[in-house]
Amino acid sequence: MKDKVFIGLDNYARILTSRSFREVTMNTFIWTVASTFFAFLLGLGAALSLHREFLGRGVLRAVLLIPYVVSAVAASYVWKWLYHSDFGVIGALAVQFGLTDRPINFIDNIHTVLPSLIVVNIWKEFSFAMIMLMAGLQTVPDQLLRAAQVDGANAWQRFWHVTVPHLKGVSMVTVLLLMVANFNAFIIPWIMTSGGPAGASDIWITQIYTIAFGRQRYGLASAYSVILFIVMMTLGYFYVRALTRGDDTRVK
Amino acid sequence: MSMVSAAPSRRRRVKIDPWRWVGRFFLLFLLTFTVLPMLWMVLTSIKSQFAAMQYPPQWWPAEPTLQNYAKLLDPNGSTGQEFLRYFWNSFYVSMVTTILGVIVAVPAAYAFSRFTFPGRTFLFFSVLLRNMFPSVVFLMPLFLLMRWMGLVNTHGSLILTYLTFGLPLSIWLLKGFFDNIPIQLEQAARIDGATRFQAFFFIVMPLSTPGIIATSIFSFIGAWNEYVYAYTFLSKQDSMTLPVGIQRFFTEFATDWPGLMAATFLMSVPVVVLFLVLQKYFVRALTEGAVKH
Amino acid sequence: MAQVVLKDIVKTYGSLYAVNNVSLTVEDGEFVALVGPSGCGKTTTLNLVAGLLPMTDGDVMIGDRNVTDLDPKDRDIAMVFQNYALYPNKTVYKNLAFPLQMRKLSKAEIDVKVMDAAKVLDIVHLLQRKPRELSGGQQQRVALGRALVRDPQVFLMDEPLSNLDAKLRVQMRTEPKTLPSGSQGDGDLRHP
Numbered sequence: 001m002k003d004k005v006f007i008g009l010d011n012y013a014r015i016l017t018s019r020s021f022r023e024v025t026m027n028t029f030i031w032t033v034a035s036t037f038f039a040f041l042l043g044l045g046a047a048l049s050l051h052r053e054f055l056g057r058g059v060l061r062a063v064l065l066i067p068y069v070v071s072a073v074a075a076s077y078v079w080k081w082l083y084h085s086d087f088g089v090i091g092a093l094a095v096q097f098g099l100t101d102r103p104i105n106f107i108d109n110i111h112t113v114l115p116s117l118i119v120v121n122i123w124k125e126f127s128f129a130m131i132m133l134m135a136g137l138q139t140v141p142d143q144l145l146r147a148a149q150v151d152g153a154n155a156w157q158r159f160w161h162v163t164v165p166h167l168k169g170v171s172m173v174t175v176l177l178l179m180v181a182n183f184n185a186f187i188i189p190w191i192m193t194s195g196g197p198a199g200a201s202d203i204w205i206t207q208i209y210t211i212a213f214g215r216q217r218y219g220l221a222s223a224y225s226v227i228l229f230i231v232m233m234t235l236g237y238f239y240v241r242a243l244t245r246g247d248d249t250r251v252k
Numbered sequence: 253m254s255m256v257s258a259a260p261s262r263r264r265r266v267k268i269d270p271w272r273w274v275g276r277f278f279l280l281f282l283l284t285f286t287v288l289p290m291l292w293m294v295l296t297s298i299k300s301q302f303a304a305m306q307y308p309p310q311w312w313p314a315e316p317t318l319q320n321y322a323k324l325l326d327p328n329g330s331t332g333q334e335f336l337r338y339f340w341n342s343f344y345v346s347m348v349t350t351i352l353g354v355i356v357a358v359p360a361a362y363a364f365s366r367f368t369f370p371g372r373t374f375l376f377f378s379v380l381l382r383n384m385f386p387s388v389v390f391l392m393p394l395f396l397l398m399r400w401m402g403l404v405n406t407h408g409s410l411i412l413t414y415l416t417f418g419l420p421l422s423i424w425l426l427k428g429f430f431d432n433i434p435i436q437l438e439q440a441a442r443i444d445g446a447t448r449f450q451a452f453f454f455i456v457m458p459l460s461t462p463g464i465i466a467t468s469i470f471s472f473i474g475a476w477n478e479y480v481y482a483y484t485f486l487s488k489q490d491s492m493t494l495p496v497g498i499q500r501f502f503t504e505f506a507t508d509w510p511g512l513m514a515a516t517f518l519m520s521v522p523v524v525v526l527f528l529v530l531q532k533y534f535v536r537a538l539t540e541g542a543v544k545h
Numbered sequence: 546m547a548q549v550v551l552k553d554i555v556k557t558y559g560s561l562y563a564v565n566n567v568s569l570t571v572e573d574g575e576f577v578a579l580v581g582p583s584g585c586g587k588t589t590t591l592n593l594v595a596g597l598l599p600m601t602d603g604d605v606m607i608g609d610r611n612v613t614d615l616d617p618k619d620r621d622i623a624m625v626f627q628n629y630a631l632y633p634n635k636t637v638y639k640n641l642a643f644p645l646q647m648r649k650l651s652k653a654e655i656d657v658k659v660m661d662a663a664k665v666l667d668i669v670h671l672l673q674r675k676p677r678e679l680s681g682g683q684q685q686r687v688a689l690g691r692a693l694v695r696d697p698q699v700f701l702m703d704e705p706l707s708n709l710d711a712k713l714r715v716q717m718r719t720e721p722k723t724l725p726s727g728s729q730g731d732g733d734l735r736h737p
Binding site for chain 1: 276278304308477480509
């Protein structure tokens with residue numbers, strides 16, 4: 001018991017002033033925002049394109065959802081193979097189409113590793129946004145769209161003035177859920193790079209894991225977790241607000 | 253009258269076409285983006301180790317072979333034994349989690365739906381909590397707890413953990429389904445001579461089957477794919493589940509990529525099949541779990 | 546043969562009185578309609594008689610039995626609900642058969658009774674359909690049929706005849722007398 005010393009805010013001070021903290025935070029920020037933004041954008045596009053009835057629509061929706069269903073572990077291995085520095089198919093295709101002379105080394109390069117992982121993450125989760133927004137689109141009343149058409153609104157105006165306001169609630173929830181999921185993502189960065197090379201793909205969660213289970217610095221890891229907790233609480237506050245606001249509109 | 257209605261419809265056809273084409277190209281792009289990695293996984297899995305490690309790659313396997321699959325599924329070989337062991341472990345853990353989850357969640361959700369008591373808000377916030385916090389944060393305390401209970405390296409530790417984190421969502425989902433079943437149906441049944449339990453069992457249960465299916469696949473897929481807890485709680489070879497086992501398997505030597513691809517393929521088959529067959533329910537669970545309050 | 550007696554029944558929700566001290570005697574074979582503006586407690590009163598809600602105070606007697614503490618299933622009553630409450634996953638036949646099954650009648654007995662009720666209500670051709678495939682009027686007849694098959698002591702009907710077409714309404718009002726089996730509905734509480 002003697003070696004248990006209360007060190008006050010030392011752990012926090014050490015975390016917040018360290019250089020790696022700034023880097024990891026920056027990575028986390030890029031990872032979270034970019035993944036969320038593109039996943040939402042692709043999901044929105046897919047939902048809008050799939051909203052109209054056409055042959056094979058159900059099949060297409062199912063196929064697009066498969067990445068969301070398979071385990072992140074499987075996805076990580078498959079993409080690791082696609083990105084392989086010597087035999088990866090993406091590098092080979094790039095050479096084939098004359099984009100580069102030599103296969104690109106995607107995940108062993110500190111400049112390309114983070115974007116490469118973000119692509120995997122988007123691949124895995126954009127269809128979640130798609131499904132949510134498809135459900136949201138179904139709540140847009142047909143009558144309103146027709147009324148707008150009668151009033152002379154073109155396709156874009158109808159989308160902007162009728163569809164978008166109706167999607168606001170569900171978009172809010174989707175973006176927040178994606179943010180939270182990305183912020184908490186562990187498997188893809190862990191399996192594909194474990195935060196490397198040189199910490200270029202280290203995000204908070206992988207960092208906490210390494211500190212706790214690799215270096216066994218539990219105090220430091222706990223302090224990290226608390227900071228994470230505070231960020232999550234902030235996001236959670238907006239999440240609850242988005243959900244309850246959706247509630248109000250439903251009641252009315 | 254007919255002229256009036258004909259004019260806008262012709263105009264609409266002309267105006268919407270470009271958007272429709274944008275949509276089609278976009279879907280084509282997404283389809284390629286989604287399918288190519290999966291396709292390459294399958295193509296690699298039917299190559300030999302030698303054929304996979306070539307540059308430029310064989311776009312189509314020159315000598316397609318099923319030997320990777322045969323090796324993984326061979327109950328006599330050492331690789332096959334291990335793989336099948338992991339597969340069985342995954343199946344066992346997911347199945348038990350799902351069944352126990354349904355057994356607990358159905359009555360709990362029914363109670364939340366039909367009776368008013370202060371726990372309602374608590375349930376809502378436990379679902380939120382589960383949505384909000386990463387498993388890594390809970391990892392350490394849970395690991396210590398499991399060690400204290402002597403559950404490290406047992407499947408019980410995983411089942412217990414998955415249930416703890418899965419139940420709030422399951423209950424929440426099922427509650428949504430029960431809420432949609434009018435209470436008058438049960439009242440009618442009780443007047444028709446059924447006890448409360450019979451009314452639940454004969455009338456409410458059959459009507460909530462879609463909800464039960466949705467909840468079940470959700471928890472099955474969740475348990476099947478879970479990695480972080482399994483990675484930490486299980487260190488003994490023969491107790492590992494697939495996501496963890498697969499990793500140990502192939503990194504000890506130089507990575508056998510075709511074998512790994514075959515293994516990821518086999519690992520994905522159960523959840524993808526389950527999803528494709530019960531898609532409707534899965535999608536419903538997905539949207540209800542997040543949107544509805 | 547049954548008489549229904551409500552003795553000082555009270556139902557409160559917190560400080561709100563939904564039903565305040567109602568006493569009423571419905572003689573054997575009598576029709577009684579409760580009339581009043583919406584929200585005045587008609588449905589609540591019916592639910593109290595049926596035993597679907599716990600009573601705050603008072604007693605309900607059916608015949609010479611005090612049923613105040615009995616479960617709905619033991620009160621020997623039938624009820625038609627405002628929105629019909631047909632079991633959506635069961636066919637019309639099974640909807641009609643359910644109360645008889647719960648009372649453990651034999652298959653043959655059930656069949657006879659269901660067919661009798663179906664004939665009277667003119668829904669024989671609908672027996673294999675599901676409720677959602679029926680029109681509003683047809684659903685109503687099935688709901689009435691489910692109450693009629695059972696020869697209960699009391700019929701409770703929550704706005705049962707309001708949407709019925711005129712012809713059927715006349716037919717229905719005379720119905721309890723024409724049902725073949727012996728002891729039919731004696732007290733009838735309903736409100737238009």
